[in-house]
Amino acid sequence: MREHKEFIQKLADCASACQYCADQCLNEDDIAMMVDCIRTDRDCADSCIQAINFVSRQSQHVREAIEFCQKLCKECGDECAQHKMDHCQACAKACRACEEACESYLNIHA
Template sequence: MKKHEDLIQKLADCLAACQFCADQCLAEDDVAKMIDCIRTDRDCADACQMAINFVARQSSNSKSVVDLCRNLCKACGDECAKHDMDHCQACANACRACEEACENFLKVAA
């Protein structure tokens, strides 16, 4: 697990940022405008949690799960970047960092 410590940390950071962003979106004045953001936050958080589990236990399916996570991090980062709120911008940054960490893992795992 030590060799994937950076990836696991980025996944955990992204998971937390997505959970926080979704929660904060629910408190916005116009929640209806935040539906896509909330949904992508939740999808990304779930994918990050799954990727943490698979990478930590060195599953032979880690590559597939990390690839899915990378794609969902990109989608979530793109969605959150559309919104000016601090929580959305912080989430977009965490998603971008996680997407990059996933990409690096996939290059090594290939």
């Protein structure tokens, strides 16, 4: 159960970083440049929350949820890493950590 708590915390940290990044992107001078980042942040946050729910209730579809979350964490991490703003860099870091946590979870629960 401990690995679930740690994994859920990584998912929650990523969701939080993504929500914060999306919100901060709305305050950037060139918001049009940030549209893809905002959308990717929101998608990633939603997938992390969904994964938390699936893991918590031991859904029969947890593997698919985690695989999808891992995919979106990679996409979001890649997108945010392109931007120099602190909130984007912090989000990219959280996404990378979550992506790795998803990989570990999938390997353990193969």
